[in-house]
């Protein structure tokens with residue numbers, strides 16, 4: 001059966017400005033042509049005829065509630081307000097169009113679209129933008145253009161001068177005005193920006209001013225979200241962009257993270273890069289890389305190659321330090337920091353077995369012990385040996401190698417969760433040490449030992465840092481998970497508030513973060529009953545939908561004092577590898593991204609049309625984000641709440 005007759009839309013001129021357009025009511029001649037086409041269709045059996053596209057009967061109109069309504073394209077009374085597709089309608093509908101995350105400052109979007117060709121985008125550097133910032137933004141602009149081209153499947157220009165030969169071809173000029181010369185991305189980097197877009201003839205100008213190149217890069221993400229593919233056939237430019245816009249924006253929280261775990265399952269570099277692409281689109285800025293655990297140690301360290309030799313799942317499932325450096329550079333070009341975590345002293349076993357053979361004694365205890373319930377919380381067991389001085393020498397080498405691969409001064413996560421006291425309490429070496437140092441075997445004695453481990457671990461890190469010269473404690477203080485050590489009533493005797501940032505991973509109704517901030521600690525918050533993306537697949541856990549993740553609020557205290565640094569969502573890797581990674585993480589991590597960037601007063605329902613566009617955008621950009629609503633509900637905004 002042939003699709004209904006298709007009317008070719010008149011090709012739009014390349015320079016044509018697009019306002020919501022109408023389709024003329026079918027004239028008698030057109031109706032006759034349609035009838036003929038239909039009749040012809042009864043007899044047409046060729047494959048070519050079958051593959052023609054059916055012209056849709058539907059168009060979209062932006063309504064007063066800021067929702068795009070699907071309406072019949074023909075015979076609509078107010079035909080002049082119709083857009084031919086939902087993405088085009090959404091660009092300028094509602095207060096924030098298709099932008100994700102929601103900007104926190106002024107947003108104005110004119111309901112008029114200009115043609116855009118993603119292969120014709122030129123950066124320009126104004127004010128006294130430094131050469132270093134200009135180089136970064138030149139690359140960032142090229143990345144944005146490439147991302148848009150990919151989104152709309154625009155092939156490279158056959159002729160490098162194709163644009164110049166056609167003065168009426170659309171051109172996007174991006175003008176940058178950046179205050180700070182440097183390119184250091186850290187907790188205190190100012191990520192704010194201001195974006196103004198206007199159109200004159202075939203030229204769209206986007207002017208970006210920002211204190212830092214990283215703020216300007218966010219402006220490019222926003223600019224890319226002011227554009228959508230134009231599916232019209234017949235000579236139309238591949239994309240449309242909002243012709244006049246103004247966005248003033250800055251994040252509410254400085255630390256906006258996503259945790260990936262490459263120890264429970266190894267992930268190829270391409271999966272990490274794809275995740276970073278999606279993070280950049282959502283303005284997440286920290287990839288917390290839980291690189292090692294008791295299951296595996298995939299980091300191939302030049303000074304301590306034994307860790308990967310013993311600890312990697314296979315010689316192919318490793319990350320060389322040049323791979324780490326490559327990933328760090330890839331991330332930084334997208335406004336994302338790599339926050340590498342080598343969990344310790346618990347969650348460490350695989351890779352640490354070679355100590356006795358190397359004359360260093362037992363580096364880890366209870367490695368793969370059975371029955372595992374007596375020695376750890378999750379198999380395989382393993383906990384570093386806190387009383388063996390060689391452990392801290394190895395950690396010193398480990399940190400030196402890592403810091404050589406990462407940008408100078410980069411922050412590290414030191415782990416610190418889930419020490420299982422019975423493991424240490426069953427080691428004759430540990431017990432002997434306790435006895436020799438006049439300690440008993442009470443819980444407090446083990447907590448003291450654990451706390452001393454973190455002091456010595458931090459000592460090793462600081463010695464390693466001396467080689468890469470830094471003592472900026474405020475910006476790159478190491479992070480520890482909450483644990484028995486961080487109980488508010490005795491944390492002060494175990495963890496120094498001036499040296500460590502604490503990452504609570506508690507349920508939403510917990511007051512741990514507030515209590516720790518009252519004691520002067522700085523906090524990165526992970527709501528484990530909303531932002532743990534692994535839940536819902538094991539034990540008694542349940543799956544948190546994007547709306548649950550979105551609606552999980554941050555505490556109100558600690559903001560003005562800069563103690564509440566931000567939050568993270570976590571994709572623990574026990575039950576996810578590259579096959580299902582994207583769909584587990586996205587678009588839920590994007591929901592958390594908006595909570596951390598914008599912290600909106602409104603709940604998820606109000607954000608749904610934009611979130612659904614974000615999901616489509618990620619898919620078009622090559623991320624296999626999960627579907628979160630039937631397609632009918634996507635096409636009919638607000639009808640499935």
Ligand SMILES: *[C@@H]1O[C@H](CO)[C@@H](O)[C@H](O)[C@H]1NC(C)=O
Nearest residue numbers: 179190191192193210211250
């Ligand atoms: C970031 O820079 C903007 C523009 O210069 C400024 O208004 C804002 O206060 C800065 N934000 C912070 C947190 O310093």
Ligand SMILES: *[C@@H]1O[C@H](CO)[C@@H](O)[C@H](O)[C@H]1NC(C)=O
Nearest residue numbers: 421422425441442443444446
């Ligand atoms: C350590 O083991 C001893 C002997 O079983 C026990 O008495 C003690 O309570 C244990 N300590 C802790 C903190 O569990």
Ligand SMILES: CC(=O)N[C@H]1CO[C@H](CO)[C@@H](O)[C@@H]1O
Nearest residue numbers: 119157159160161162163164
């Ligand atoms: C592909 C490309 O960028 N071609 C040209 C487009 O126009 C500018 C300005 O005239 C040229 O510099 C480019 O080489």
